[in-house]
Amino acid sequence: xxxxxxxxxxxxxxxxxxxxxxxxxxxxxxxxxxxxxxxxxxxxxxxxxxxxxxxxxxxxxxxxxxxxxxxxxxxxxxxxxxxxxxxxxxxxxxx
Numbered sequence: 001x002x003x004x005x006x007x008x009x010x011x012x013x014x015x016x017x018x019x020x021x022x023x024x025x026x027x028x029x030x031x032x033x034x035x036x037x038x039x040x041x042x043x044x045x046x047x048x049x050x051x052x053x054x055x056x057x058x059x060x061x062x063x064x065x066x067x068x069x070x071x072x073x074x075x076x077x078x079x080x081x082x083x084x085x086x087x088x089x090x091x092x093x094x095x
Contacts, residue, residue: 050063050066050067050070053066053070054066
């Protein structure tokens with residue numbers, strides 16, 4: 001739900017279109033229901049994997065630490081063309 005608001009024209013949708021190199025026409029070609037539905041399902045899968053990773057006896061600090069470290073590895077991880085956490089173009093990959 002947050003993603004729907006985040007990428008709406010009212011918040012950051014227009015900035016995202018410019019930053020991704022798309023045109024408004026190209027961005028509107030996709031099916032929002034399919035895109036956001038698939039994103040929701042994949043986020044549930046990610047939450048399940050994270051819960052399996054930290055185990056059933058997890059505490060709030062452990063969950064926060066694991067989530068932070070996984071997020072950090074996606075954002076600040078290797079820049080040599082890996083697309084593990086993002087399917088976006090990595091123009092700074094050096095290739």
